[in-house]
Amino acid sequence: MSLPHAILTALLEKPSSGLELTRRFDRSIGYFWSSTHQQIYRELGRLEQSGHIRALPSEVPARGQKKEYEVLPAGRAELTEWVAAREDPKPVRDALLLRMRAAAVVGTAGLRAELERHLALHRRQLEEYRSIEERHFPPERDAEEDRLRHLVLRGGIDMERFWIEWLTQALKELAELEARPAGA
Amino acid sequence: MSLPHAILTALLEKPSSGLELTRRFDRSIGYFWSSTHQQIYRELGRLEQSGHIRALPSEVPARGQKKEYEVLPAGRAELTEWVAAREDPKPVRDALLLRMRAAAVVGTAGLRAELERHLALHRRQLEEYRSIEERHFPPERDAEEDRLRHLVLRGGIDMERFWIEWLTQALKELAELEARPAGA
DNA sequence: CCCGTTTATGCAACTAGTTGCAGAAGGGTG
DNA sequence: CACCCTTCTGCAACTAGTTGCATAAACGGG
Numbered sequence: 053m054s055l056p057h058a059i060l061t062a063l064l065e066k067p068s069s070g071l072e073l074t075r076r077f078d079r080s081i082g083y084f085w086s087s088t089h090q091q092i093y094r095e096l097g098r099l100e101q102s103g104h105i106r107a108l109p110s111e112v113p114a115r116g117q118k119k120e121y122e123v124l125p126a127g128r129a130e131l132t133e134w135v136a137a138r139e140d141p142k143p144v145r146d147a148l149l150l151r152m153r154a155a156a157v158v159g160t161a162g163l164r165a166e167l168e169r170h171l172a173l174h175r176r177q178l179e180e181y182r183s184i185e186e187r188h189f190p191p192e193r194d195a196e197e198d199r200l201r202h203l204v205l206r207g208g209i210d211m212e213r214f215w216i217e218w219l220t221q222a223l224k225e226l227a228e229l230e231a232r233p234a235g236a
Numbered sequence: 237m238s239l240p241h242a243i244l245t246a247l248l249e250k251p252s253s254g255l256e257l258t259r260r261f262d263r264s265i266g267y268f269w270s271s272t273h274q275q276i277y278r279e280l281g282r283l284e285q286s287g288h289i290r291a292l293p294s295e296v297p298a299r300g301q302k303k304e305y306e307v308l309p310a311g312r313a314e315l316t317e318w319v320a321a322r323e324d325p326k327p328v329r330d331a332l333l334l335r336m337r338a339a340a341v342v343g344t345a346g347l348r349a350e351l352e353r354h355l356a357l358h359r360r361q362l363e364e365y366r367s368i369e370e371r372h373f374p375p376e377r378d379a380e381e382d383r384l385r386h387l388v389l390r391g392g393i394d395m396e397r398f399w400i401e402w403l404t405q406a407l408k409e410l411a412e413l414e415a416r417p418a419g420a
Numbered sequence: 421c422c423c424g425t426t427t428a429t430g431c432a433a434c435t436a437g438t439t440g441c442a443g444a445a446g447g448g449t450g
Numbered sequence: 451c452a453c454c455c456t457t458c459t460g461c462a463a464c465t466a467g468t469t470g471c472a473t474a475a476a477c478g479g480g
Contacts, residue, residue, distance in 0.1 A: 053435090053436085054329075054331045054334055055436080055437090057334065057335075057338060058334055060338070061334070061337055061338040061341055064341045064342070065341060069458075069459090070458070070459065070460090071457070071458050071459080074458095081334070081337065082327070083327075083328065084328050084329065084330050084333040084334055084337075085329050085330070085331075085334045086327040086328075086329060087437085088437080088438065088439085089458090089459085089460095090437090090438080090439085090459095090460075090461090091436080091437060091438080093458095093459065093460060094460085094461095097460090119458090119459080128342060131338055131341070131342050132342045132343065132345065134335065134338065135335050135338050135339045135342060135343070135344070135345070135346065135347055136345060136346025136347055136349070136350060137350070138350065138353070139331060139350075140357070141331075141332065141354055141357060141358070141399075142330075142331070143266070143267075143270040144267065144268050144270075144392070144395065145238075145268065145269050145270060146268050146269070146326075147238045147269075147323060147325075147326070148325065149268040149388050149391050149392070150238055150241065150242055150245070150265070150268055150269045151241075151318065151319050152384055152387060152388050152391075153245055153265065153268075153384070153385060153388050154241060154244070154245040154315055154318065154319050155319045155384055156380070156381040156384035156385050156388075157245055157248045157249060157315075157381065158248070158312060158315050158316045158319060159316065159319070160319070160384070161316065161319070161320060162319065162320025163319055163320055165320070166320060166321070166322065166323075169322070170325055173324070173325060174325070196340070196413055197340040197341065198340075199409060199413065200336055200337070200339055200340035200344070200409070200413075201337060201340050203336060203405065203406055203409050204333050204336050204337050204340075206402070206405070207333050207336075207402050208328070208333070210398055210401065210402060211328065211398060214394055214395060214398045215325075217394065218390070218391050218394060221387065221390070222387055225383060225384070225387050228383075229380055229383065229384075237465090237466085239466080239467090253428075253429090254428070254429065254430090255427070255428050255429080258428095271467085272467075272468065272469085273428090273429085273430095274429095274430075274431090274467090274468075274469085275466080275467060275468080277428095277429065277430060278430085278431095281430090302427085302428065302429090303428090303429080
């Protein structure tokens with residue numbers, strides 16, 4: 053149940069329309085809570101219904117017309133509460149680890165290429181995070197919000213590093229297994 | 237679309253009934269692809285329908301009666317194909333990173349306790365993985381399946397280490413922010 | 421032998437997220 | 451102005467996963 057909170061956070065950072073939110077999700081909040089525009093529109097509707105946000109008054113309220121939303125006090129209160137809420141980490145659900153486990157049973161044929169592809173993707177993501185880090189978090193910026201946002205970004209960076217490391221190990225392991233005759 | 241593959245893998249490792257599968261998920265495959273018994277039963281039904289697995293013949297085919305499943309050649313083929321399939325990593329979706337980001341906007345009140353709780357949970361999980369490692373993967377075991385399964389487990393271990401590291405940093409950051417007067 | 425607990429399977433209803441598509445407004449171009 | 455492309459909002463239908471509950475057999479006392 054985090055999408056509404058993701059939206060509230062984004063709207064507090066800056067009031068926006070549905071499409072603007074979608075775009076900002078693609079390059080910021082979406083890095084750790086991705087979402088599609090349809091989900092966002094639906095959730096905006098719900099949040100408006102429940103009095104957490106409201107649409108800024110517009111002259112032309114019609115379909116296809118931009119609608120800006122801002123957070124109401126009830127929305128901010130809800131978010132504040134959520135920050136401190138007790139909520140267990142979700143159990144890991146990762147298809148690649150699962151595939152490796154399957155490979156232990158049915159063999160590793162064709163797996164190397166896929167691992168290399170993932171490795172490249174994670175390297176690219178790491179580069180993207182690093183360039184954001186350089187642009188947004190130079191050493192002199194240390195207002196409270198900056199430090200916390202930087203911390204979140206470092207989480208993303210270290211998670212990519214973890215994958216790069218693991219994939220590298222996995223490829224090495226695969227190479228060794230292929231080098232020795234089956235059953236040796 | 238990984239649950240059916242998780243089930244196929246588990247059934248290849250050992251033919252089982254629905255409940256047995258559920259239990260094994262709780263302490264093995266479920267570490268990286270968790271699932272409830274209802275989902276497993278439903279999926280077993282589908283896999284049987286589609287000819288990937290079959291129920292072993294039993295004398296008493298009735299409700300409340302144990303039903304063992306085994307994988308058919310079509311199921312093994314499907315799994316083999318999936319191992320090499322092109323499937324992009326799912327974008328990260330993590331509520332705790334999101335909460336930290338929200339905290340940058342609405343403040344960190346009450347967050348420390350929650351971070352400490354998560355830290356303890358991750359430490360416990362790490363300990364569990366390590367004890368599995370000791371029991372199941374002594375240095376002399378290096379058959380192909382063992383090496384790959386060990387690799388998967390090391391993935392789990394390093395992921396827990398990542399969280400422990402990040403949470404430790406986060407708590408340090410929080411302590412520093414609390415130590416200085418707001419706006420300093 | 422009746423009764424409560426455990427084992428085992430499963431249905432129904434719900435929530436969250438995804439995919440595909442449609443429709444209205446506005447801007448640019450021949 | 452007719453056409454098309456982009457922007458923006460949204461519905462409908464689907465898939466995956468969760469929650470709550472029902473049912474049936476088996477087991478173990480008293």
